[in-house]
Amino acid sequence: MTGALAAPPEITGAEFAAISALLYQRTGIRLVPGKETLVMGRLGRRLRQLGLDGYGDYVRLLHQPDGQELGQAIDLLTTNETSFFREPQHFDYLREAIVPAHPPGHILRLWSAASSSGEEAYTAAMVLLERPPAGSWEIVGTDVSTRIVAGARRGLYPIEAAGRIPPELLRRYWLKGRDEYAGLMAAGATLRERVRFRYANLLDDLRDLGRFDVILLRNVMIYFDLPTKAALIQRLQEMLYPGGHLIVSLSESLNGIPSRLRMVRPSIYRLPAGPHG
Template sequence: MNNLVLSDKEFAQFRDLIFEIAGIRMSDAKKPLVSGRLAKRIRQQGLFSYGDYFRLLLSERTELQVAVDLLTTNETYFFREPKHFDFLRERILPELASRSTLRIWSGACSSGEEPYSIAMTLADVLGNRPWEVLASDLSLRVLEKARGGLYRMVDAEDIPRPLLARYCLKGVGENAGSLLIEPALRNRMTFRQVNLNATLPDLGQFEVIFLRNVMIYFDLETKRQVMQRLLPLLRPGGYFIVSHSESLNGVCDGLKVVSPSIYRKPHG
């Protein structure tokens, strides 16, 4: 049982399954990742092969969610790609702050660092004026972590010092070495599971949508389909932000480039 080996055929099965569910295209280079992330779970289930585990996924929906969580979670950190948060603070918020309630969607929030970075920026600039942050992900496991708002202190290195002091609580005693996002800020957030590769639930409309470091895992047709679902949820004049390594060129013609990785939906 300690010598689990993922065959090419088994890898292809998992790869096809993740593509069908999440729209994520895994290259052959991802085989070690799939093998490594599933091995411990297979042993926990008392199974002897990846094939046995794949058959389990076909019959147990709860376990299928566990496998999706394991295979789709990506690295993230606070204030990643800081120019986007500068743009939010200096350009978007002064421009759109007069809206009755400013709504921002973090469309692949992972363990919560991105939406909390957005929320700290909103709270700092807008104060008690109405704003909402929706944070969504396909993985229930990372959403649970995000809701808790508890992180290691070393994860706070990229949080600007004034925001760290204002919106994060330093752990003491048995929580030493950790930080907790301030409850008042957490309470203004909404976390929910959303699969971007399926029909979207009724989420309302947003002034800003962050969808960073996600579509790099999609093929062109999947990217186009995702954007067709998302575009109606962005208000006219709203901003759509992808990562610096991504582009919507050839993917979506309903947005105008503001600067690399930042797009805007025309008015009217």
């Protein structure tokens, strides 16, 4: 193809709408007009790698039945912004309210939904290692990006990411990289054996994950429209044990979304523990 090494042309309105529709259909994330520059910035290099002349060719490729390129596009277009101990009030609540009230003999299960590159799940693991519940516990982290899931499993982060980890936890659970890993830190075996990462799309039926005592769904629904949020909350409340907690980000709420969840405090919701919980 001509121009394989040149920058792709500007994306047209129809091409942007087609890519936005596919992303929405598959992930629930809606790209609104005005995000054309973001799409070109994230997909332009991919077009050059494939030797495509423009986004029209790429849209046709995204419709291939095998879905492989659509998966690549989702990896490139989904936002993965997170950090260790982000919104620490939630981890304080986990430590001070959820863990002490957890019944012995029942495995505490925590799900980091849309776990991104893994910082949230590893933070929860550090909290539970320091303040374990009565009995065993496990953490599941999921994300719609297979590339991001693979990175979370490796547990490698720039050393700058350690800034919000308390020094004693950093010494206890993290390894400083050397030689080719200089400038990086790695999750130690104690952390990695407690967290299981896997691919999952929040729009899919995820009952095979089992039920949970805590679901962290933070900074996710800001990308969804109201019908998508409502459908997601209906599914997730069925994946909570009676008395279980759903925690969203401090900038989010379930206002206007029908559910059986009751607010404990802003951004923290609980499923009633009664017979219909």
